[in-house]
Amino acid sequence: xxxxIVLVLAVVAGVSIWYQSHPPKTAAAPxxxxxxxxxxxxxxxxxxxxxxxDTSAVALITAQKKAPHTEAGAVGLAAAFSRxxxxxxxxxxxxxxxxxxxxxxxxxxxAVREIPSQIxxxxxxxxxxxxxxxxxxxxxxxxxxxxxxVKVTVGGAGIKNGLPIPDYKVLRxxxxxxxxGIWKLQTAGADRTVEDLFTNGAALAGGC
Numbered sequence: 655x656x657x658x659i660v661l662v663l664a665v666v667a668g669v670s671i672w673y674q675s676h677p678p679k680t681a682a683a684p685x686x687x688x689x690x691x692x693x694x695x696x697x698x699x700x701x702x703x704x705x706x707x708d709t710s711a712v713a714l715i716t717a718q719k720k721a722p723h724t725e726a727g728a729v730g731l732a733a734a735f736s737r738x739x740x741x742x743x744x745x746x747x748x749x750x751x752x753x754x755x756x757x758x759x760x761x762x763x764x765a766v767r768e769i770p771s772q773i774x775x776x777x778x779x780x781x782x783x784x785x786x787x788x789x790x791x792x793x794x795x796x797x798x799x800x801x802x803x804v805k806v807t808v809g810g811a812g813i814k815n816g817l818p819i820p821d822y823k824v825l826r827x828x829x830x831x832x833x834x835g836i837w838k839l840q841t842a843g844a845d846r847t848v849e850d851l852f853t854n855g856a857a858l859a860g861g862c
Contacts, residue, residue: 700729702789702861711749714738715756728804731837732828742785747774759831759838786813787824793855802832809851823848
């Protein structure tokens with residue numbers, strides 16, 4: 655069963671997704687006095703549902719265009735991208751090509767550039783009608799931030815057939831840069847464990 659879960663919500667174009675079957679029972683967002691998460695630019699809290707409930711390429715690109723030039727804007731777009739990349743049925747190759755054309759920075763790494771080919775190589779997952787990740791109780795940690803460059807780890811709950819998968823979380827570490835008046839995706843990977851993120855991370859403002 656675990657293998658099936660990993661296959662369905664597996665990495666899109668090298669973007670690492672990690673699951674932990676039994677996170678600590680006490681894991682929760684820390685209080686402001688103990689959190690190591692830097693304050694967001696302007697005091698904004700990142701929106702965990704920047705693209706709305708729609709996980710289409712059009713919705714993601716629309717979210718990219720409206721994400722403000724702030725740390726919170728970059729984090730919100732990172733969460734929106736993660737929801738798009740984690741959905742099942744998988745995005746079409748055409749949608750993936752459209753997303754990469756809009757979101758990839760001029761110096762994007764292979765994990766970003768190869769999203770369409772990675773999606774095209776995926777096979778249907780038995781027993782899954784739908785799947786994805788929810789940021790309703792998502793967490794984030796800003797790894798590094800300047801006015802034009804933000805690296806963030808975002809994570810949420812894995813969803814299968816419309817229901818949360820007990821004790822399973824999904825995370826990604828994404829690097830975004832401000833180019834051409836919008837946030838663009840430069841790097842993708844996984845810099846933290848699920849336990850670390852959901853113990854030390856800050857809560858997103860809303861989520862879907």
